[in-house]
Amino acid sequence: MGSNDVYDFDTGADKNKKESVVNIVGSRTGTIVAAWLLLALGFMGLTWVAVEAANMRSLFLLASAVTCGYIYQCPPFRLSYQGLGEPLCFAAFGPFATTAFYLLQSSTSSELPITGTIFSGSLLVGFTTTLILFCSHFHQVEDDRAVSKMSPLVRLGTKRGSQVVKVAVITLYSLLFALGIFKVLPLCCIFLCALTASVGKLVVSFAEENHKDKTKIFMAKYYCVRLHTIFGAALATGLVVGGMITRKYAPNPILL
Incomplete structure (x- = not known):
């Protein structure tokens, strides 16, 4: 959400958006640093859980969800500006992320069925x-x-x-x-x-x-x-x- 608002701030799309994180915080740099830091910490934590669950398929799905989020808004892609934000959102939060978190529920089998x-x-x-x-x-x-x-x-x-x-x-x-x-x-x-x-x-x-x-x-x-x-x-x-x-x-x- 933070990185999304940063890149919309850069193009001027969020200049009147009161709920924009950048507008609330008042700092583009602080927002983008916090966003990337949280992404890194989150992915490290989920990698640890995936290793504990012995299910590395979840990491592939999570990486796919993150990739959808990146090309959704970040340069040079900015696919949301082409009207493709909704399909990317559906894929990221639906089949990719939801299935990944399901797979992370097992600590005994790497073959948990989808x-x-x-x-x-x-x-x-x-x-x-x-x-x-x-x-x-x-x-x-x-x-x-x-x-x-x-x-x-x-x-x-x-x-x-x-x-x-x-x-x-x-x-x-x-x-x-x-x-x-x-x-x-x-x-x-x-x-x-x-x-x-x-x-x-x-x-x-x-x-x-x-x-x-x-x-x-x-x-x-x-x-x-x-x-x-x-x-x-x-x-x-x-x-x-x-x-x-x-x-x-x-x-x-x-x-x-």
């Missing part, structure tokens, strides 16, 4: 994370356009962007139910995640009603953060409970 359940769960996490990024651009359309940062909302406009939010939320829950029907996710996941639909509806209605109001639409991304948090908590709880139920009622092996 099942359809894990992969589909990572897709849902990537989906809600990407929705946060998409909605964060609503109040920055004018500033982004001024520096040629062609985010999806600059290309689409806020009205069509609000419709994209609606389609995205409908797709999220449709995908959830489809995964339940085909038994890729436990039914308790479907039930618990379905309870968050009211927050999804709030995100949609807020975007539709306030997409023209630069002051109010600022809150859209925070409603998406709320959806991401409770949806993720429901998904994780459902996976844990589903696993417990499966183990409890699994047939006992016949002892010969």
Whole structure:
């Protein structure tokens, strides 16, 4: 987040962004040093965990997630300025990072399987994370356009962007139910995640009603953060409970 704000500060995209880390701290140098230091410390810690878990596949996935983050905003790539920030965000926080952290949970096997359940769960996490990024651009359309940062909302406009939010939320829950029907996710996941639909509806209605109001639409991304948090908590709880139920009622092996 810090390095992202530094490079947006350099292009002038964040000159009116009050929540920019650089604008809050008041120092570009301090922010970038802190960002790179935290990255180094974090990666060292995760490398240690990967070694302890004897699962080096997680490091490859984490490196891929970091690479997505770098080419998203850092020079000379700056792919977010070409409207590619959302796909990179989806890949980084969904399949790459979520699967990596799953693999790090094992301390006994380097062959922990990546099942359809894990992969589909990572897709849902990537989906809600990407929705946060998409909605964060609503109040920055004018500033982004001024520096040629062609985010999806600059290309689409806020009205069509609000419709994209609606389609995205409908797709999220449709995908959830489809995964339940085909038994890729436990039914308790479907039930618990379905309870968050009211927050999804709030995100949609807020975007539709306030997409023209630069002051109010600022809150859209925070409603998406709320959806991401409770949806993720429901998904994780459902996976844990589903696993417990499966183990409890699994047939006992016949002892010969």
